Amino acid sequence: MxxxxxxxxxxxxxxxxxxxxxxxxxxxxxxxxxxxxxxxxxxxxxxxxxxxxxxxxxxxxxxxxxxxxxxxxxQTPHITFYLSAIPKPFLTVRKLECFCSKHHDANLFQELREWRRTASNAAKVPPYFIGTDRLLSIIAALVPQKEEELLQIPGIGQTKLDSYGQEILKITNKYPQIYSFPLDWIQRKVSEEELATWLLEDKIKREERHQVRMKQELEEKRQMLEAIEDQISIGNILDKMSLTMVQFLKRIRELSRDGYDVLPYLQQEVERIKEKDQIVDLVSSLGNERLKPIFEKLYGSMEELPRDEKGEKYNHIRLVCTYLQIQSAA
Structure with missing residues (x-):
């Protein structure tokens, strides 16, 4: 059918x-x-x-x-269909993305990705906060050599320039600049047919990546269910599956929504946390939308605390909060 x-x-x-x-x-x-x-x-x-x-x-x-x-x-209807969804002010940006995806320097792109990983770890933010792969692709194609050129790239404003501009330029200055600034030539360089085809290809690739992620998540859930059944500790699950606590708890909440009874396992893990009663009381009074107030009430600011130890204490709070959320929904 x-x-x-x-x-x-x-x-x-x-x-x-x-x-x-x-x-x-x-x-x-x-x-x-x-x-x-x-x-x-x-x-x-x-x-x-x-x-x-x-x-x-x-x-x-x-x-x-x-x-x-x-x-x-x-045929033209294909072009019209894919371009009709793009507001005119963004058409130039899409053409720029199309061109740069095909003409970027692969070595520079990889170096920028490695820099982004280091910068995101230092700032404790996800890598895409620093810059998406698409933004890095544009930089790796246009190879800006000075600040005023960086500012012409969509996605880089004054704030990002102030925070990361010099680090980016330190990398790009090692590579030759093939294409010129300003970027008005992009409109003429990329035809509507080429743009429409690229948008279609990009859609297919995104669908493929989505399917891969879905398979990975299903496999992770299967492994987690087996580990929970075998009463493997959370620490060992994180090591075995190369997950962070945030990723682990996200999967746990998904399993609970899917109807799996994860509360007995979580309760067992929560009982190992010596501050669990204080955390429960603080969640009751402060809520669980922000973890920092709970952390500071328990431990003070503890700015000198080593990162690993501080992260472990935050993970204890995350675990208790997740347990209480699932318990209240049961």
Missing amino acids: LNEIQYLISLDRPPFEKGKIIILKRSNGYETHWSYVSGEEESLETLYSGPELERAWLAAEATRQARCRDGFRL
């Missing part, structure tokens, strides 16, 4: 050949088809049929690339 069309694009090859790549969602899985029309001749080729959406997308993308190499071109 056909539930919906997941994906459809039309291609043509003058003077009279036309084709469509289609992904269908059915009750038992997915199908990818290539529909071809030449004159009065019409054929339908099944490229994939099975339970995995990821493989259906891969079959569609491989076919699109192969047909374009054979001279087929995406």
Whole structure:
């Protein structure tokens, strides 16, 4: 039974050949088809049929690339559809992202990613707070050499320039600058067809990454359920699965929402925390939206405390808060 069309694009090859790549969602899985029309001749080729959406997308993308190499071109409705969703003020930014994704220096991009990892650890913020992969790709393509060039890059304002500008320039100054500033040439360099195709490819890649993440999360949940059943301590689970406490507790809350009884295991782990009663009382009076007030009431500011020890105490508070949340929802 056909539930919906997941994906459809039309291609043509003058003077009279036309084709469509289609992904269908059915009750038992997915199908990818290539529909071809030449004159009065019409054929339908099944490229994939099975339970995995990821493989259906891969079959569609491989076919699109192969047909374009054979001279087929995406039809205008495809371009109009993908560009219509972009507000005009952002069209230049999307063209810039498109160009830089294809022309960045791979070595510089990797060096920027390594710098970002160090900077995010030092600032105790997620890496994307420092800069997304897309922003690093733009920097690695345009290779700014001075502050005024950095400020022309979307995503870098004065605050980010003040915080990280000199560190970024210290890296980019080691590489040659191929493309010029200002960046008004981008509008002419990237055609609407190229942009629309890139947006479609980016959508497929994001869907593939989403599918990979879903599989990883399912595997993590399976491992966690086995570990909980075997009464393995949280510390050992974190080491075995290479998780942080925040990631572990997120998975625990998901398991609880899915109907798994994780309370007995959490209660057992909470009982090992000697300050658990004080934490419970403070959560009752202060709430659990912010952990710092609870921490300071328990331990003071403790600015001189080693990072690992401070992190462990915060994790105790996180664990108790999660236990109380799940308990109240039960």
